[in-house]
Amino acid sequence: MQTPETNLILIVDDTPTNLEVLSEALTDAGFEVAVATSGESAIEQIEYDPPYLILLDIMMPGIDGFETCYRLKQNPQTKDIPVIFMTALSDTVDKVKGLSLGAVDYITKPFQQAEVLARVQIHVNLRNLNLALAEKNLRLEQEIKERAIAEAALQQLTHNLEQRVLERTQKLADALCTLEKAQIQLVQSEKLATLGQLVAGIAHEINNPVNFIHANLYYVSRYTQNLLELLKLYQNQLPKATPEILAKSKEIDLQYLLEDLPKILSSMEVGTERICDIIKSLRSFSRHDEAEVKVVDVHEGIESTLMILRRHLEAKPGQPKIQVFKEYGNLPKVECYPGKMNQVFMNVLSNAIDALTEAMDNYPSYVRSPMIRIMTEVLGSDRIAIRIADNGLGIPENIQKRIFDPFFTTKPAGKGTGLGMSISHQIITELHCGSLQCISQPGKGAEFVVEIPIQQPQLCHTGVVKQKFLSSPTQLDRKPAYQGLPIMVKADQK
């Protein structure tokens, strides 16, 4: 809506007397007045000097008042200028038509001056009010728009803030997780380092005297043999022994001694040999001096772990021994952290022994043949797999999802820390770019499959490169290894 700058009233009438009367009355009342004598000239005039209000006669030569009003209302520039028709007293049809075309009022001819002035004044006031209202509306709309923009900006700000809080929270959670992992690893590697040092220290200390005994046993054996041969020679050469010799022979049960002494010596040799083997295994297991990637025989690591766990595999009162079946493939030497790999074998094998012992403790009447099966093979050209399966109670599906979580354990307090599998998982996936999978069916057993590359990708253990090389477990369409083992516990007894 255009705001007029004057209080100009335009009178459109082709009758000069009317123009005169009205002009005078309005001028006297303080209005500025312009006149036009036809519809066409009025439209032209209005375009360059828009009035505040128009008094419009109906009957005019050329276009009449209705057409003039119609054209003014069609034009956005002029449509808001109030139009008052001037009509004959009796002309009701004209009045209605004029109002329906958009006129605001009508005045009747002959004019009553006071009425004309009153009506004009009312419409001028009305227009003033309308204009003020429109202005307020405009301001309000503007304000609403500004508020909407401010609100949107506020919302965006809130959203950004929430996003930042979320991101920060996530970063904090990640940092906490990394910290927890680092802490677990630190505690574990500290424990392991101490244990490794202790084991390596003891092994070293025992190694020298045992080697000394073992080496000298050979001479003891030979000297004893010589002495026995000499004794035999005496017996042959001097068959008549004195009563004193006979008494001593009887006292020491010479016959038995002669038979038993070589046996004792050879069993001592077997014993010291065994001690030497154990020491070798302990040293190979602890490998505390090997903090770097080495090219090793994985089977050696498995064997030394089994040697350490040997006592736990033996039969106990009322329980058969746990049999270990090895199906070793023709593996090449593999690049890995040997001490860490042994730690994984130790964790997986200890869990298998625990599972079998639990089955034997809880279901003694159904225990048949507790078994552990260890299979190794080469996968493709660059990876190896180590499968360790047991025919224990197996792992229910809901627990399988959690076994790699730190501190998750189903074992009684004090027995399990729940760290074995999470650390093993970390060692295999993060340190060796491999995978550690658990396959299990409750009641049938469990199998853990370790897959690692034969050669370590460079810098695998640094998180950055890890993602690139981290391999997903091979999907082998073969039966789990525990399926070859007899079922220990009947399904309805679980």
Ligand SMILES: Nc1ncnc2c1ncn2[C@@H]1O[C@H](COP(=O)(O)OP(=O)(O)OP(=O)(O)O)[C@@H](O)[C@H]1O
């Ligand atoms: N061979 C298996 N058979 C059945 N359950 C198993 C086997 N291996 C692991 N589990 C389950 O996974 C859980 C987590 O094993 P994990 O080695 O991480 O911890 P843990 O053995 O309980 O304690 P520790 O830290 O002393 O090893 C075990 O408590 C057990 O419930």
Ligand SMILES: [Mg+2]
């Ligand atoms: Mg464990």
